[in-house]
Every structure is written in C-alpha cells, then in structure tokens.
Amino acid sequence: MANLIKLHKGLNIQLQGKAEETKLSLKSNGRYALVPDDFEGVTPKVVVHEGDMVKAGDALFVNKQYPEMKFTSPVSGKVTAVERGERRKVLCVKVEADNEQNYVDFGKKDVEKMDGKDIFEAIMDAGILGYINQLPYAVVAEPGRPRTIFVSALRDKPLACDFEYEVKGQEQDFVTGLKALARITKVYVGVGKDSSLLSHISNLEHVEAVVFDGPCPAGNVGVQVNHLDPVNKGEMVWAIGDPTVVLFIGRLFNTGKADFRRLVALCGSEVKKPCHVEMLVGEELSTLLSNSYDADHHVRIINGNVLTGRQTTKDGYLGAHSSEITVIPEGDDADELLGWAMPRLKQFSVNRSYFSWLFGKKKEYVLDARVKGGERHIIMSGEYDRVLPMDIYGEYLIKAIICGDIDKMEQLGIYEVSPEDFALAEFVDSSKLELQRIVREGLNNLRKENA
Numbered sequence: 001m002a003n004l005i006k007l008h009k010g011l012n013i014q015l016q017g018k019a020e021e022t023k024l025s026l027k028s029n030g031r032y033a034l035v036p037d038d039f040e041g042v043t044p045k046v047v048v049h050e051g052d053m054v055k056a057g058d059a060l061f062v063n064k065q066y067p068e069m070k071f072t073s074p075v076s077g078k079v080t081a082v083e084r085g086e087r088r089k090v091l092c093v094k095v096e097a098d099n100e101q102n103y104v105d106f107g108k109k110d111v112e113k114m115d116g117k118d119i120f121e122a123i124m125d126a127g128i129l130g131y132i133n134q135l136p137y138a139v140v141a142e143p144g145r146p147r148t149i150f151v152s153a154l155r156d157k158p159l160a161c162d163f164e165y166e167v168k169g170q171e172q173d174f175v176t177g178l179k180a181l182a183r184i185t186k187v188y189v190g191v192g193k194d195s196s197l198l199s200h201i202s203n204l205e206h207v208e209a210v211v212f213d214g215p216c217p218a219g220n221v222g223v224q225v226n227h228l229d230p231v232n233k234g235e236m237v238w239a240i241g242d243p244t245v246v247l248f249i250g251r252l253f254n255t256g257k258a259d260f261r262r263l264v265a266l267c268g269s270e271v272k273k274p275c276h277v278e279m280l281v282g283e284e285l286s287t288l289l290s291n292s293y294d295a296d297h298h299v300r301i302i303n304g305n306v307l308t309g310r311q312t313t314k315d316g317y318l319g320a321h322s323s324e325i326t327v328i329p330e331g332d333d334a335d336e337l338l339g340w341a342m343p344r345l346k347q348f349s350v351n352r353s354y355f356s357w358l359f360g361k362k363k364e365y366v367l368d369a370r371v372k373g374g375e376r377h378i379i380m381s382g383e384y385d386r387v388l389p390m391d392i393y394g395e396y397l398i399k400a401i402i403c404g405d406i407d408k409m410e411q412l413g414i415y416e417v418s419p420e421d422f423a424l425a426e427f428v429d430s431s432k433l434e435l436q437r438i439v440r441e442g443l444n445n446l447r448k449e450n451a
Contacts, residue, residue: 002191002198002202002208002209002210002211003208003209003210003211004193004210004211004213005210005211005212005213005214005227005228006213006214007212007213007214007215007218007223007227007389008214008389009214009215009385009386009387009388009389010214010215010216010217010218010387010389010424011215011216011350011386011387011424011427011428012156012158012215012216012361013158013216013348013365013367013427014158014361014362014363014364014365015158015159015268015269015306015328015364015365015366015367016269016364016365016366017159017267017268017269017270017271017274017326017327017328018159018265018267018274019159019161019265019266019267019274019275019276019324020273020274020275020276021162021165021276022275022276023263023275023276023277023278024266024273024275024276024277025277026277026279026287026288027287028097028279028280028283028284028287029284029286029287030077030096030097031094031096031097031283031284031286032073032074032075032077032094032095032096032097032280032282032283032284032317033092033093033094033095033282033284033317034060034061034071034073034074034092034093034095034281034282034320035091035092035282035317035319035320036061036071036090036091036092037091038319038320038321039071039130039131039140039320040133040138040139040140041137041139041140041447042063042065042069042071042130042139042140043063043064043065044061044062044063044064044071044090045061045062045063045064045067046060046061046082046090046093047059047060047061047062048060048061048079048082048093049079049082050079050080050081050082051078051079052078052079053076053077053078053079054073054076054077054078054079054095055073055076055102055103055104056072056073056074056075056076056101056102056103056104056257056258056259057072057073057103057104057106057126057127057257057258058072058073058076058104059071059072059073059127060072060073060079060093060095061090061093063130063140066142066143068124068143069124069129069130069140069143070124070125070126070127070130071127071130072104072126072127072258073095074095074258074260074280074281074282074283075095075097075098075101075280075282076097076098076101076102076103077095077096077097077098078095078096078098079093079094079095080094080095080096081093081094082094092317095282103257103258103259104126104257104258105256105257106122106125106126106252106256106257106258107256108253108254108255108256109122109253109256110253111176111179111180111183111253112179112183114180114183115183116145116183116184116185119180119181119183119184120143120145120184122252122253123180123249123252124143126252126258127258128245128248128249128252128258129141129143130320131242131245131248131320131321132238132240132245133238133239133240133241133418134146134236134237134238134239135222135225135231135236135237135239135415135416135418136231136233136235136236136414136415136416136443136446136447137415137443137444137446137447138222138239138417138418138419138420138440138443139443139447141236141238142236144236145184145185146184146185146236146237146238147185147235147236147237148185148186148187148188148229148237148238149181149182149184149185149186149187149188149237149238149240150187150188150190150221150224150225150228150237150238150239150240151178151181151187151188151189151190151221151240151243151246152189152190152219152220152221152224152240152241152243153167153189153190153191153195153197153243153246154190154191154192154195154212154218154219155219155243155323156192156215156216156217156218156219157216157217157219157305157306157307157308157423158216158305158306158307159265159267159268159305159306159324159326160219160265160305160323160324161263161264161265161267161276161323161324162265163243163244163323164192164195164196164197165263165276166244166262166263166276166323167197167243167247170247170250171197171200172250172254173247173250173251173254174197174200174201174243174246174247174250175200175201175204175250176249176250176253176254177245177246177247177248177249177250177253178201178204178207178246178250179204179207180249180250180253181238181246181249182204182205182206182207183206185206186206186207186208187206187207187208188208188210188224188228188229189201189207189208189209189210190210190211190212190219190221190224191209191210191211191212192211192212192213192219193211193212193213195211197209198211210224210228212224212227214389216424217387217389217420217421217423217424218389220241220418220420220421221239221240221241222239222241222390222416222417222418222420222421223389223390223421225237225239225416226390226391226392226416227389227390230391230413230416231415231416232415233410233415239418241321241420242321242323244262244263244323247262248260260280260281260282261278261279261280262278262279262280262281262323263276263277263278263323264276264277264278264279264288264318264322264323264324264325265323265324265325266288266289266292266324266325266327267324267325267326267327268293268302268306268326268327268328269327269328269329269366269367270293270294270297270299270327270328270329271292271293271327272291272292272293272294273292279318280318281318281319281320282317282318282320283317283318284315284316284317284318285301285303285312285313285314285315285316285317285318285325286314286315288325289301289314289325289327290314292327293327297329298329298330298331298332298333299327299328299329299330300327300328300329300330300331300368300369301313301314301316301325301326301327302324302325302326302327302328303316303318303319303322303325304319304321304322304323304324304325304326305323305324305326306326306328306367307420307423307424307426307427308419308420308423308436309322309324309326328366328367328368328369329366329368329369330368330369331368331369331370332370334368334370345359346365346366347365348365348367350427350428371432373430373432374432375431375432375433375434376431376432377431378395378398378399378402378431378433379430379431380395381430382395383425383428383429383430384398384422384425384428384429386428387424387425387427387428388421388422388424388425390413390416390417390421391413392412392413392416392417393412393413394422394425396408396412397409397412397413397414397417398422398433398435398438398439400412400414400442401414401438401439401441401442402438404445406445406446406449409442409446410446414439414442414443414446417439417443418439418443419435419436419437419439419440419443420436421439422435422436422438422439423435423436
C-alpha cells in the first residue's frame, strides 16, 4: 500500500474550457523548432548549420558548460534557420520535416541488464537529459549522480492535461522509464489518490509510490520533494515535474528511438471544442490553433498552463514541457459597468469579495489575463502561506530575495523551491508582485554566487 500524504493548503481554480477526453487528429505543416529558452540554465552552442540534413535524434545544439549534453531534433529533415536575437542570443533552431521520418538508432536495450552509468549516458546521448530538471536552482540537470529522483505523475493545475489519460496504452513505456531511473538511484513517484498507475509501479524495485491528496499545488514536484526528502545545501536531486519525460525514457529503451511525442490539451474558455491532440515537442502551433477560436476576439494564447506558461502566438512552437495550449480572453476590451460596486456573480475571488462564492466550489469561471491592479509594496498578510503547502516562510523568503540577502535566502529554504511553487501565491497576491520572476532571479543569482 502506497504512503498517503494529505495536504490542506492550496487552491483549486475551476476554469471553463477543460479538454474533453477525445483526441483530435491533425496533419502537421512540417515546421518545427527547438527553443533553448525552454531549457532553464542552458547556454546553447549550435552544432548545425542552415541547410544541414538531420535525423530525429541528431543534436541541434549542446550546452556550452557541458558539451556532452545534447539537445536533439524531434524530426528528421532540413535545418532551415538558426534564429538569433540581441547579442546573438540563440532564439531557436528551425527544422522542416521530411515526408518520411528517419530516426537515429540508439538500439533497444534491456534496462535490467544495465548499470546506472550506462543508463545515464544513453539518456544524455539521446538528448533527454535536458528535459530533466534538478533542485537546487530549478535548472536543467547537470551531469552527475543525483541523491534521489522525484517524479510527479499528478497534474492538478487549472485545465491541466490529465496524465492518467495520456498514459493509457503506454503503461509499459512508463514502467520501463521508471526502471531505468531506478538503476541510477532511488525514485519517488507522486500520484493522485485514484491513480491507475499504482498497480503498475507498486512492485518495482527502488521505486516508491506516494499518494498526494489535496488541492493544487499538490502535484508540484517541489512540494512533493519538500514533504518526502527536502534538499539541503550541497545536495542535488532530479525533480521531474513533467511525467511525459519518463515516457520519453521508456520509449528510448523499448524502441531505440528518441521519440518526443506528447499529448497536449487544447483548452481554455475561448476554445470552441476543447480536446486533446498528439504533437511533437517543437511543433508549430498554427495547425492546432487554426479555426479553434474566434479570431475576432482579443485572446491570450499561452504555451503551457495558465499559471506557469508563457505567452505565445499561433505561429509559436510547442514548448519542451508544455502539456497544454490555453486560450483565454485578453481582457483589454472589457467594459464593466460600475466596476467594484457590482455583485459580480460570474467573477472569481479568493477572499469572497464577490457573491460568486455562494455558488460553491464546483462553479466554473471565465478568467481573463488582466492583473486588475498595479504593483505595490509587499503586504505581509499571510496570503502566500494559505496556498503554499511547504515548510517555508514564503513571504520572508520573497523579501530576502528582493533584498539580495543570500544568507537569509539560504536559511529560509531557497534551495528547496522553484518558481512554479509560487505560481498560486502570485495569483492571490494583493501586492501584484511577479513572484515567479523574483524567485527565478534569486535562484540565478545564488547559482552564480555558488559557481
């Protein structure tokens, strides 16, 4: 029987536009791009040139700090462009796919006959290590043996793509991926209380399943690390908050191919028919978004989740860790008669400022992208603590990061957190601070200090 951890702090935000359990078949336009900014902490060095032909699994760029860490093409085809921005920053490497796909053959392998070193080298050679993050610093995992590996197979953010639905029919790949990781070190897998995965992973050696029961952000891998085995200074753990990465690893050993297919939820209140679509990492979004929403409306297209994703356009590319493409109203054309004086029965409020709370917790809302207020001095109100189920003082940690007090940051647990852990705190924050940006800057500064 798996251990159960009950969490009480957090907040479930019910939004309209959740993807139905149906899969839409789309024909790709053949345009793909790998974006280095999707891989936090990586300084890319491009190893291909415009006009080069590549196979799926060939390296497009490497990490300058660790040249053996590859980031590989999701498709075979022709490199059409290496786009750069200011100061020659690499923005993306574009590939136009062939009609017939060719894959680099990494060879089928029996993970139970391999040791941890061989597993690690195979993952890195296929370009999958870049999809694994580490704590501390919440950056791409550096080469080296982690103390522990944490996998969150629970997605509970608003409109999140249900991993239980994605993994159906791919259980064997998921099990193989876990077995491979378990050859490196012990693996904790966080799941929901009704997860069908428990029967598949409960008897795996060096793999421990833990049930997390509670509101969002119970599915955050950082929250799970905090409750299972917190990170101390000088330690390094792998924190896989995107469980599809485990499928990538399993497919690599079961098929010998670097297969970056993932199920994506097309969701949001502006989407006409919310559904699921199978896509490749880096695939252009124009085919997916064509005629999926009313083009006359002012909308915000988000590459990822409403809480942690990035704003994009219909000509953008599917992010490395994006399991949702979300379309919500922009809100810049909203006209609210009498503003705050109205009861606002259709508006959501954490503090029951509107009468909508009378309809219960199951009511679904249409939220737009407005901040509804300007940035102001930080208010010590305890708001963060109500939605942050971690054994840290969130408000004091944010103040220490803003002040640049490294000693205080370390004492208050910055090594245990990632920006997404503060996504809900940012949503409820009366001060309208960009908490995820603040935490990211704090982690980057600390990483430079300890380099």
